[in-house]
Amino acid sequence: MVPTQLLILPISEHITFDLKQIFIAIWQPWPAYISIILTLIYTITTPFTSSDRTTPASERKNLSSLRWVYAFAFGNTALTHLISWIVSLASVLVPDIFNPEVVDYLHPGRVFEVPIPWEEPVRTVASVGHGVHAFLRWDYIIGSLGVLVWAVSLHGAAQRGVYGSVGWLWLLWKVGLLSVFVGPVGAAVELMWEREELVLAKRGLTESGKKDS
Numbered sequence: 105m106v107p108t109q110l111l112i113l114p115i116s117e118h119i120t121f122d123l124k125q126i127f128i129a130i131w132q133p134w135p136a137y138i139s140i141i142l143t144l145i146y147t148i149t150t151p152f153t154s155s156d157r158t159t160p161a162s163e164r165k166n167l168s169s170l171r172w173v174y175a176f177a178f179g180n181t182a183l184t185h186l187i188s189w190i191v192s193l194a195s196v197l198v199p200d201i202f203n204p205e206v207v208d209y210l211h212p213g214r215v216f217e218v219p220i221p222w223e224e225p226v227r228t229v230a231s232v233g234h235g236v237h238a239f240l241r242w243d244y245i246i247g248s249l250g251v252l253v254w255a256v257s258l259h260g261a262a263q264r265g266v267y268g269s270v271g272w273l274w275l276l277w278k279v280g281l282l283s284v285f286v287g288p289v290g291a292a293v294e295l296m297w298e299r300e301e302l303v304l305a306k307r308g309l310t311e312s313g314k315k316d317s
Contacts (some may be wrong), residue, residue: 167304174297178290185287192216218245248288252279255292255299260301266306 110127113119179199195202195210202210209215219227219238229235258280260270 111237123224158276170300171297174293174300178286178293179294181290185290186285188215189200217241225306250294252283252288252295259295262302266302 110141111124111131115124147314189212192210192212192215194210195207196212199207218241221242228240250268255276256275260275263270263275279291282294286294
């Protein structure tokens, strides 16, 4: 987050274009940063929190924490998606609230345009900013679709394990609606949340069934 926020600083004697490129380079391996931090937290806290026995109270506590994590992730992704679209659409519906110099740049056709790499003639970019925008559009599409396909696959596997079959039509319809209103990453978070609930519910039913028998 910090390198990303540093990118919006105005260019000055100290904040140069070269320095902003360094910020971008620092930001790129963020998945590795998260993985390292989580591994360290787990390693440090495990001796104090691990237990050989799991009780219903501890499982309810874990489930409650899990729901908060998913709710936080879903809220972040949904807000980012909605704000992007609201601001862009506002430039069309109420352009007077914006500086005339930036209204055209905020138009949905420009903000969410997907340049086709194989189109003829080959499109040229007017500036480095336009080139970065085109790159980031494809970066977002490929990255978010990869996460979404993974989430759909896991959700389908959970449905198959719990219900014995997968309702693909309803699942794909839900994915489409969620992608429109909260973005593909938000849809992936929601699917993973539902998947966790299904798996935990099945485990609870299985354990209760064993106890009853």
